[in-house]
Amino acid sequence: MGRLIGNLYAVGGSTLTHYWDANAYLVAGDEPTLIDCGSVVGYSALKKNLQSLGYEAKDIKKVIATHGHFDHVSAMALLRQESDAKFYIHKMDREQVETGDPDKTASFLYNEPFPQVHVDGELQDGEVFNIGGFQLQVIHTPGHSPGSLSFYVKAPELNFLIAGDTLWGGYHPRVGSDIDKWGASLDRLLELDFDALSWGHGQPTLIYEAKVKVAEARQQLGIYFNPWFKPFYLNFRY
Numbered sequence: 001m002g003r004l005i006g007n008l009y010a011v012g013g014s015t016l017t018h019y020w021d022a023n024a025y026l027v028a029g030d031e032p033t034l035i036d037c038g039s040v041v042g043y044s045a046l047k048k049n050l051q052s053l054g055y056e057a058k059d060i061k062k063v064i065a066t067h068g069h070f071d072h073v074s075a076m077a078l079l080r081q082e083s084d085a086k087f088y089i090h091k092m093d094r095e096q097v098e099t100g101d102p103d104k105t106a107s108f109l110y111n112e113p114f115p116q117v118h119v120d121g122e123l124q125d126g127e128v129f130n131i132g133g134f135q136l137q138v139i140h141t142p143g144h145s146p147g148s149l150s151f152y153v154k155a156p157e158l159n160f161l162i163a164g165d166t167l168w169g170g171y172h173p174r175v176g177s178d179i180d181k182w183g184a185s186l187d188r189l190l191e192l193d194f195d196a197l198s199w200g201h202g203q204p205t206l207i208y209e210a211k212v213k214v215a216e217a218r219q220q221l222g223i224y225f226n227p228w229f230k231p232f233y234l235n236f237r238y
């Protein structure tokens, strides 16, 4: 766990909370915001990590989701019980988290129910937020899931991308993956100017030479993914 840049901290992930968990980030500051919040099973560890940075669950004001999958946002139902945090997601991934759809939330991979959670607002392509000293732009990058988002962040020092599972995510029709849309999304990311990136799994850190990495992901799309969509913790290391 630790600070990535400015007010951005890694607070969740396979080595930080639970081995099922996707990476989760805290944007500290006046309006403490989480980018993804991990799974229900990682929630108690997430809280400990927040506490070590001086935050309680009740201090979290917003959670913005890269997409509506179990490993990224199923902890939201628990956070909701202890905070007034508002939950934001793209409209194409909204219904599945509000109904707990086991396919679309990918919770079938974990043999766990997805706890239904109310969505407070929808994130739209092109929207820009100023949080914690960053300017964060929402980019709709469908492909892994219909409502997958990437966050394009401008910090004083550099520009970086929080790409979620748009980079190296699994493909499966049951979660609504679409290879053509995914390719177009990666092409769109390649038009942006960024120096570093962080993605949904692997070490929660900033990876440099980021455009080369995204170009590799684009080239390997449809070739490199695992058609059985095994969860990352079983078979995928980067």
Ligand SMILES: [Zn+2]
Residues within 6 Å of the ligand: 022, 069, 071, 072, 165, 200, 201
């Ligand atoms: Zn994931």
Ligand SMILES: [Zn+2]
Residues within 6 Å of the ligand: 067, 069, 106, 144, 145, 165, 169
């Ligand atoms: Zn996913």
